[in-house]
């Protein structure tokens with residue numbers, strides 16, 4: 546079956562150490578797939594290979610049926626976003642968001658209209674003339690989202706994008722992303738090692754372990770997998786409620 550994104554037998558070794566071991570993964574369009582995995586399991590490596598920022602040793606990737614391995618990163622129409630929202634420090638917020646549209650040589654009026662609209666969507670209209678160093682971490686991450694999404698990439702790769710944010714900001718960013726994903730029919734891989742975040746963000750869930758990828762057929766299957774960590778989490782909170790940790 547031809548899926549939106551198909552990853553076929555992807556392998557990567559670093560300094561003789563196998564990291565990805567023939568990964569097979571597929572994603573339907575307009576779907577967010579959460580990928581869980583412990584630190585060092587190869588999540589970032591996988592995303593970087595998909596984005597074209599790292600080479601694979603073996604395997605193929607196709608997007609909308611077209612092989613992308615031979616394409617340069619900038620030709621893939623894939624955006625990779627990670628924890629640190631790297632904005633252009635010398636450009637104000639408006640220009641940071643407008644950047645991709647200027648590269649695409651869109652007209653002045655169209656850029657103005659789309660950037661203003663995006664600023665509204667991410668709730669930062671009042672900050673358009675500020676520079677990145679005047680923004681909080683959460684605000685910077687919003688701008689990074691706006692800048693990524695405004696160019697309408699085919700695929701969004703999110704690498705622990707909220708990892709550096711406090712709990713409250715993290716929740717509001719999760720909600721914002723979920724709303725945007727629905728509104729703009731976004732297709733994305735969302736990498737995290739946070740169990741709850743994976744459940745909240747993903748339409749589907751999978752995990753990387755020992756260099757292999759396991760796709761869960763449903764969230765129910767994930768909850769019921771003794772190794773998913775969900776049961777441990779539930780047990781923890783049940784024990785806490787029963788007062789079994791009162792001596793801690």
Ligand SMILES: Nc1ncnc2c1ncn2[C@@H]1O[C@H](COP(=O)(O)OP(=O)(O)OP(=O)(O)O)[C@@H](O)[C@H]1O
Nearest residue numbers: 559560564582583584585586587588589590591738
């Ligand atoms: N350029 C590199 N050279 C050598 N080893 C590397 C390189 N990049 C990553 N690695 C190693 O590959 C392994 C997987 O790294 P990766 O960053 O993909 O893991 P991760 O699952 O994203 O981890 P984390 O959740 O901590 O970010 C790690 O052991 C890392 O040290």
